[in-house]
Amino acid sequence: MPREPNEKDNVINQLMDQSDKNKKLERDLRIEGKYEEADRIWAADQVLSVEIDILLGHRMDDWKKSANEVKPKIEAATKKFEVAAADIKKGIDLAKNVIKVLGYIDDLIGIAKSLLI
Amino acid sequence: MFIKHRFASPFQCLLPILMLVLALGACAKVQPEPFAKFSASVQELRSGTDNAASLIGTWSEARTVEVLASLEPKAALEKTGQMKLLPAPPDTPGTVQPATVTSETEPLYVKIDRFRRGLYEFNTALVEYGKAMQALASPDLVSAEAFDTMRTDLNSNLKQAAGAFGVQTVELSSGSFKVDGFALFSTIGIETMRNIFEQRRKDTLIDLIHNQQQAMDAVSKLGIEGISILRTNLRNEYNNVYSIVENEAAGYTSKRITSSSVNKETRKKAAERLVAMNKAYSNEIQVLDALNIAYEKLPKAHAELAVNLQKPGSPLDAISAIYNEAKRIYTAYEALRKQNEGSSK
Numbered sequence: 372m373p374r375e376p377n378e379k380d381n382v383i384n385q386l387m388d389q390s391d392k393n394k395k396l397e398r399d400l401r402i403e404g405k406y407e408e409a410d411r412i413w414a415a416d417q418v419l420s421v422e423i424d425i426l427l428g429h430r431m432d433d434w435k436k437s438a439n440e441v442k443p444k445i446e447a448a449t450k451k452f453e454v455a456a457a458d459i460k461k462g463i464d465l466a467k468n469v470i471k472v473l474g475y476i477d478d479l480i481g482i483a484k485s486l487l488i
Numbered sequence: 489m490f491i492k493h494r495f496a497s498p499f500q501c502l503l504p505i506l507m508l509v510l511a512l513g514a515c516a517k518v519q520p521e522p523f524a525k526f527s528a529s530v531q532e533l534r535s536g537t538d539n540a541a542s543l544i545g546t547w548s549e550a551r552t553v554e555v556l557a558s559l560e561p562k563a564a565l566e567k568t569g570q571m572k573l574l575p576a577p578p579d580t581p582g583t584v585q586p587a588t589v590t591s592e593t594e595p596l597y598v599k600i601d602r603f604r605r606g607l608y609e610f611n612t613a614l615v616e617y618g619k620a621m622q623a624l625a626s627p628d629l630v631s632a633e634a635f636d637t638m639r640t641d642l643n644s645n646l647k648q649a650a651g652a653f654g655v656q657t658v659e660l661s662s663g664s665f666k667v668d669g670f671a672l673f674s675t676i677g678i679e680t681m682r683n684i685f686e687q688r689r690k691d692t693l694i695d696l697i698h699n700q701q702q703a704m705d706a707v708s709k710l711g712i713e714g715i716s717i718l719r720t721n722l723r724n725e726y727n728n729v730y731s732i733v734e735n736e737a738a739g740y741t742s743k744r745i746t747s748s749s750v751n752k753e754t755r756k757k758a759a760e761r762l763v764a765m766n767k768a769y770s771n772e773i774q775v776l777d778a779l780n781i782a783y784e785k786l787p788k789a790h791a792e793l794a795v796n797l798q799k800p801g802s803p804l805d806a807i808s809a810i811y812n813e814a815k816r817i818y819t820a821y822e823a824l825r826k827q828n829e830g831s832s833k
Contacts, residue, residue: 424596431603438610445613450619
C-alpha cells in the first residue's frame with residue numbers, strides 16, 4: 372500500500388524542500404566566504420522553520436484527535452475478549468466444582484451405608 | 489440383505505463414540521501460536537514507535553537549545569517566554585503547561601513529546617487487545633490438566649458410588665461389564681464437555697475477530713499516518729540539527745562567523761556528532777519503514793487469525809510478515825543501543 376500524504380503533508384514537504392535548498396545555499400555562501408549573505412539566508416530559514424514547526428504541530432494534534440476516536444473502540448473490543456475468557460473459565464470452574472460435590476455426595480452415601488450395616 | 493450387528497461388549501460400543509469425541513475435539517482445538525505471534529508483534533510495534541519518537545524528541549530538544557543559543561537577546565527572550573511552564577488550570581491539578589498555550593508558539597519538542605505519549609497510549613490499546621485475544625486462545629484457559637483432573641475425579645466418584653451401592657457389574661442390553669469400565673464413560677463425558685468449551689471459545693474468537701475487523705482497518709490507517717508524521721518530523725529535525733552541527737564542525741561559532749578560537753577538540757566532537765547522527769538517521773529510517781509495513785499488514789494479519797480458526801492450516805503470511813518486521817525493528821534498535829553504549833565509553 373503506497374503512502375498517500377494528505378494536503379497538509381504535501382505543504383509541509385514542499386516547505387521542507389525549500390528549507391533544504393536554503394541550507395544548501397547557506398553552506399555554499401559560507402564556502403565562498405560570503406558570510407553576511409549566508410547569515411541572512413540562515414535568518415530567513417529560521418522563519419520558515421517556525422512555520423514548518425507550526426504545521427507539524429497541527430498535524431500531530433489532528434492525529435491525536437483521530438486516535439482518541441478509535442482508541443475507545445479497541446478498548447471496548449478488548450473488554451469483550453476478556454469477558455469471554457472469564458465466562459469460559461467460570462464454566463470450567465463450575466464443572467470442576469460439580470464433580471467435586473458429586474464426590475462429597477458419594478462419600479456421604481458411603482458413610483450412610485456403613486452406618487446402616 | 490440386512491445384517492443385524494450386535495456389539496460383543498459395551499466397550500466395543502463405547503470405543504467408536506470415544507474416537508468420534510476425540511476427533512471432534514481435535515477440530516475444535518484453538519492453535520495458540522498465531523495469537524502469540526500477533527500479540528508479540530504489536531508489543532514490538534509499540535516499543536519501536538516509542539523509540540522512534542524518542543529519538544526525534546531528543547533531536548528537537550537539541551535544536552531548541554542550539555537555536556536559542558544562536559538568537560539575538562530580544563528574540564531569545566521571546567522564545568524563553570514561550571517555553572516557560574506555569575501551573576495548569578485548577579481542573580487539572582498536578583500538571584503544568586507552557587506560558588503561551590496557543591499551539592503556534594508552543595515549542596515543537598513539547599508537541600512531539602505529547603504526540604509520543606499519544607502514540608504510546610494508542611499502541612497500548614492495541615497491545616491490550618492482542619493480549620486479550622491471546623488469553624482467550626491460550627491453552628491454559630481450557631487446559632488438559634484441568635480436564636484430566638476432572639476425568640480422574642469423575643471416574644473415582646462413579647466407582648465409589650457403585651461401590652457404595654454394592655454394584656460390581658453394570659448390565660446393559662449389549663452385555664455386562666465391571667465397574668472398572670467406568671473409566672471409558674468418564675473419558676467420553678469429560679472429553680465431550682471439553683469439546684463444548686473448546687468450540688464455544690473458537691466460535692467466540694471468530695465472531696469477535698470478525699466484528700473488530702473494521703476497527704483494525706482504522707488502527708492500521710492511523711498507525712501508518714502516525715509513522716508518516718514521525719518520518720516528516722525526523723526529516724525536519726535531522727536537517728535542522730545537521731545544519732547547526734555542521735557549522736560547528738566547520739569551525740563557526742554560534743554567531744555563525746568563522747572563529748579561530750573554536751578549538752580542534754570542539755570541532756572534532758561536532759564531527760563525531762554528525763557521524764553518529766547519520767548512523768541514527770539511517771537506522772531510524774529502516775525502523776520507520778518496518779513499522780509502516782507492519783501497520784499495513786495489521787488488518788490482514790488480524791483477519792488471518794479468524795480464517796486459521798475456520799480452516800486450520802491455512803496460510804499465515806501476514807502474521808509472519810508483521811512478526812518478521814517486529815524482529816527487524818528489535819534488531820535495529822539493539823544495534824543502535826550497542827552503538828550508543830560503545831560511543832559513550
